[in-house]
Each structure stands twice: as structure tokens, then as C-alpha cells.
Amino acid sequence: xxxxxxxxxxxxxxxxxxxFMAWGIRDFGEPDGEVSMYDETSxxxxxxxxxxxDDHFIESSQSKETSTNNAVTAIVFDYRGFDTLGEAxxxxxxxxxxxVSIRHALKSRSKPKGGVKR
Amino acid sequence: MKAMSPxxxxxxxxxxAPIFLFGAYIILHGHLTPGGGFQGGAIIATxxxxxxxxxxxxxxxxxxxxxxxxxxxxxxxxxxxxxxxGGLFLYNFLAGTGSPIFGQEIAGMAxxxxxxxxxxxxxxxxxxxxxxxxxxxxxxxxxxxxxLGLFAFSGKEDD
Numbered sequence: 001x002x003x004x005x006x007x008x009x010x011x012x013x014x015x016x017x018x019x020f021m022a023w024g025i026r027d028f029g030e031p032d033g034e035v036s037m038y039d040e041t042s043x044x045x046x047x048x049x050x051x052x053x054d055d056h057f058i059e060s061s062q063s064k065e066t067s068t069n070n071a072v073t074a075i076v077f078d079y080r081g082f083d084t085l086g087e088a089x090x091x092x093x094x095x096x097x098x099x100v101s102i103r104h105a106l107k108s109r110s111k112p113k114g115g116v117k118r
Numbered sequence: 119m120k121a122m123s124p125x126x127x128x129x130x131x132x133x134x135a136p137i138f139l140f141g142a143y144i145i146l147h148g149h150l151t152p153g154g155g156f157q158g159g160a161i162i163a164t165x166x167x168x169x170x171x172x173x174x175x176x177x178x179x180x181x182x183x184x185x186x187x188x189x190x191x192x193x194x195x196x197x198x199x200x201x202x203x204g205g206l207f208l209y210n211f212l213a214g215t216g217s218p219i220f221g222q223e224i225a226g227m228a229x230x231x232x233x234x235x236x237x238x239x240x241x242x243x244x245x246x247x248x249x250x251x252x253x254x255x256x257x258x259x260x261x262x263x264x265x266l267g268l269f270a271f272s273g274k275e276d277d
Contacts, residue, residue, distance in 0.1 A: 062236075064214040067224050068149045068244045069236035076154070077244045081208035085194060087156075088251055092191050095258040099184070102269045109272060 029053065120271075121174040130172035137165035141256075148248035149241035155248040159255025166260040175267035183257045183264070190254030197243050197250070213242030220245045 033052030036045050060066075061074035068074035076084055121127065144151075144158030170178075201209035215221045220243070224236045239245075 062224055064223065066210050066241060066244060067213045067222070067236075068241035069224060070149055070151060072152070073149050073154055073244060073248070074241075077149075077247045078208070078210050081198065081247070084247070084251070085198065085208070088191055088194055088254055091255065091258050092187065095187060095261055098262050098265055102265045106269055106272060 035059075122172050126172045130168055134165050134169060137168070138162055141165065141252075145248055145252035146245075147238070148252075149244045150236055150238070155251030156255055159252040160259065162252075162256045163259035163263070166256070167263050170263055170267055175264055175271065178260075178264045180261060180264060183261045186257040187254050187261065190250045190252075190257065193250040194247060194254070197246055201243065208243075210242045210244065212246075213240075213244075215242075 029051035031052050033050060033055050034047050035050055035055050037048050038045050057071065057075060057079065061068060061071045061078075066074045066078045068078065141158045141160075141162035144153040144161060145155055146158075148154035148158070198208040201207055201211055203209075204211040212219060212221050214223045216223070218239070220239050220241055222237045222240045224240055
């Protein structure tokens with residue numbers, strides 16, 4: 001058994017390490033990028049500032065990188081596929097929990113009907 | 119839970135096919151239209167709940183449902199490991215290769231993002247993952263509903 005002092009020390013170390021890492025995360029949406037848009041009424045092209053990550057998803061999810069027409073599904077099942085795996089695992093764990101607990105209750109409910117009273 | 123009256127059973131038999139078809143459409147077109155494995159699976163599971171209410175909770179093959187659910191998750195992870203061929207876990211190694219299994223390219227997409235048409239057999243592993251997630255969601259939610267139905271009505275004989 002580890003005593004409580006060691007546990008507290010470990011917790012403090014973890015919290016301080018994670019806070020230090022969170023301090024170093026760059027701003028949301030960095031780095032910036034530019035995309036050229038086409039105006040149909042005036043016939044001119046102009047530049048729009050967006051984040052480089054958005055541009056990458058919007059432009060290459062429908063092209064050869066995933067060739068998925070639905071860009072949302074391309075992100076959920078391809079770029080963030082690991083997250084979807086976690087979601088499926090959560091559902092699996094929920095079903096397992098329901099089965100384990102309810103099956104136990106069903107068994108204990110049907111047992112005393114036959115003979116021995118507890 | 120006992121089976122309900124013949125009227126309810128007949129209407130369930132009529133309604134189940136459209137519900138199943140709609141859910142299967144949502145799952146199979148997950149890479150083309152809004153929706154996907156989770157949403158379509160929930161729709162089919164709703165039809166299964168209707169079946170449970172109409173026909174009772176006694177004769178369900180829970181072992182088969184459990185096996186199907188595990189198969190869905192195992193196939194998801196297996197496709198993820200097959201992606202290591204392309205270098206990464208869950209890498210989309212089929213997209214745009216021209217293979218008959220969901221490998222077709224989307225035409226006319228030179229750097230522009232605009233609405234366009236796409237063949238059903240595009241998108242590589244995304245469609246396969248949608249299908250297996252749909253299988254898992256259908257069997258998992260059905261298993262939950264059937265087990266809870268058994269639990270709620272197992273004690274009472276007369277109702």
C-alpha cells in the first residue's frame with residue numbers, strides 16, 4: 001500500500017505538469033492561413049483569412065485524401081477516427097454493464113420461486 | 119412482457135419494413151448525406167423496440183445480438199489496424215485508389231469546396247466503419263431494450 005503522502009505528491013506533480021503543458025498550447029486555430037474566393041457578381045477573386053486547419057479539412061476532405069462527400073463524416077470517421085472508436089467503446093461498455101447487472105438481478109429473482117426460501 | 123393484440127402485431131409487421139429500410143439508408147449513405155452509423159443504428163433500434171412491445175420479450179436471441187455487437191467493435195478495431203499498411207492507425211488506405219471496395223474518386227474537385235455529386239462506392243474505410251458502427255449500435259441498443267423489458271416484466275405473470 002502506498003501511503004497518502006506519496007499519493008498527494010503524485011497528484012500535485014500530475015496537476016503541475018498538466019498545467020505547465022496547457023500553458024504552452026498555442027492559440028485556438030493557429031496557424032493562420034489564406035484562401036482565395038471567387039465573387040460571382042463582380043468576377044473578382046479576393047483573399048479571405050481562415051485558419052490553416054479549416055482550409056485543410058474543407059479542401060482535402062472531398063478530394064483524394066478521404067474522397068468522402070460528407071465533410072462532417074470525413075472528420076468524425078477519418079481525421080478524428082480515434083475519438084469515434086472511443087465512442088463505440090463507451091456504448092459497448094454501457095451494454096456490458098446493463099447485461100451484467102440485470103442478468104444477476106434476473107437470476108436472483110427467479111431462484112427463490114422454486115423451493116428454498118432465504 | 120406478453121404479446122399484444124393482433125391489430126398491434128399486424129401494424130408492427132407493416133411498419134417495421136419502412137423503418138428498417140430508412141435506417142439502412144441512413145447507415146449506408148453515411149459518407150454522402152447527413153447521418154451515419156450511430157444515427158441509422160438508433161433508427162433501426164427504434165423499430166426493434168416496436169417489435170419488442172408488440173411481440174413480447176421472451177423469444178429474443180440475446181446470444182446472437184451479443185455476438186453481433188462484439189463483431190461490430192472488433193471489425194472497427196481491425197480496420198483501424200489494417201490502416202497501419204498506410205502508416206497510421208485508422209489511416210484511410212482505400213480512399214481514391216480505384217479499388218472496387220469503396221475506392222472510387224470524386225470527380226471535379228481541384229482545390230475547391232463546393233457541393234458536388236459522388237458515387238456510392240467512394241470514401242474508402244469511412245463507409246466500412248459506418249456499417250460496423252451501425253451493426254454495433256443496432257445490436258447493442260436492442261440488447262439493452264430487450265434486457266430491460268425482461269427485467270421489468272419477469273416478475274408479473276398476470277399482465
